Amino acid sequence: TSVEYFPKRTQLIQNDKAKGKFVWQAEGFGTVADTGVEFKFPSGDEVSVSFGARKPWSPTHADWGPGGPATFVPLAPMFWYVDSIGTPVTYRIKLANGTIREGRGFAHVEKNWGKIFPRAWMWLQAVSPENDAAVALAGGPLGIYPLELTAYFVGYKSKAVNMDIRPDQLSIYSTEIRPERGYFRMEAKNLRDRLVIEAQADPRSFAPVSIPTKEGYRPNGGIESFGAEITVKAYRMGKLLETKTFRGGALEFGADNMGKEKGPRQD
Known part of the structure; x- marks a missing residue:
């Protein structure tokens, strides 16, 4: 609801x-x-x-x-903090x-x-019951005229791992976006680190959310579930450091991502 x-x-x-x-x-x-x-x-x-x-x-x-x-940095057109x-x-x-x-x-x-606000985006977040691990990511195509820039910020934090992957690290992102199945997968990597994240939620658990525009809030701008199972695999220099599964996580498909299935792609 x-x-x-x-x-x-x-x-x-x-x-x-x-x-x-x-x-x-x-x-x-x-x-x-x-x-x-x-x-x-x-x-x-x-x-x-x-x-x-x-x-x-x-x-x-x-x-x-x-x-x-x-x-x-004030030059950025939008911020996620x-x-x-x-x-x-x-x-x-x-x-x-x-x-x-x-x-x-x-x-x-x-x-x-x-x-600005992205024309399409993904967002997810989860924290462990013991508060000893957390994952969060956000991003998508920004569409800053005349360029079509795709940027994601990804982080995984635990007792043993503190890993950030972001655009200024010359990072590469591979995504699979399946809103109708409640499924999302991302592989994000820079020269040293790699995060593989899979999220799955019951399609019936999603509810609509409104999004901000210049004309005010627009209803049904995205869909969001707080019942996602999210699995993270963290690698450093090709070595698997840790695998963690979160339950009861948040998963959001925004704007153009909420009604279109998009198979594997790389940005």
């Missing part, structure tokens, strides 16, 4: 960039902050999530995201019928912004 609301007005009511502190308010709904989320919806449902300490994308550079040293790959959280969900669900878990926290 997918439920979306579009507040008439949103605003930053606190924004301390130096300390990474912010509070974003959606009028009539609630707030999103660096410390958590508080929302009350017209349906009568309520969601409250409290965030613990962030777990940065890079274990050595706390401010880096998937872009590495180019994370905040992962603030945390496994923030400890406590949550409370109160449904309109009075049912209350409470628990603990780990949150993947990210944002994206820019001047």
Whole structure:
């Protein structure tokens, strides 16, 4: 089930960039902050999530995201920033019928912004139940006139492996995109590292999501499941370092990728 609301007005009511502190308010709904989320919806449902300490994308550079040293290069037309790959959280969900669900878990926290939005994209993310491994990727053809650029940012993090594959490393990507089957496969490699990622979700588990445009949010701009099984194989200099399978991961087919089957291709 997918439920979306579009507040008439949103605003930053606190924004301390130096300390990474912010509070974003959606009028009539609630707030999103660096410390958590508080929302009350017209349906009568309520969601409250409290965030613990962030777990940065890079274990050595706390401010880096998937872009590495180019994370905040202003020339890029769009940005994907992962603030945390496994923030400890406590949550409370109160449904309109009075049912209350409470628990603990780990949150993947990210944002994206820019001047364009891809005409097609893939996105996936997962974290292990022990919070000792995580995977995330995003990308696709950007279509920056007059060029047709395809770029992916891919990361796999565990106790033994810290691996990033991104465009500035002269990386090569091979993909197989099968939205009607809920299947996605990628092989991403640079001169040293290689990641092979396979994701499979029940096609019936996908729900539509809206996407931002210059004219406002467009409904049914992508499809997303939170029931994907994702397997990662990490290689360095041709040697298999680790194989990890995640369950309950997120898998999204965006825009032109959500209704067309695309066999193996290389970018």
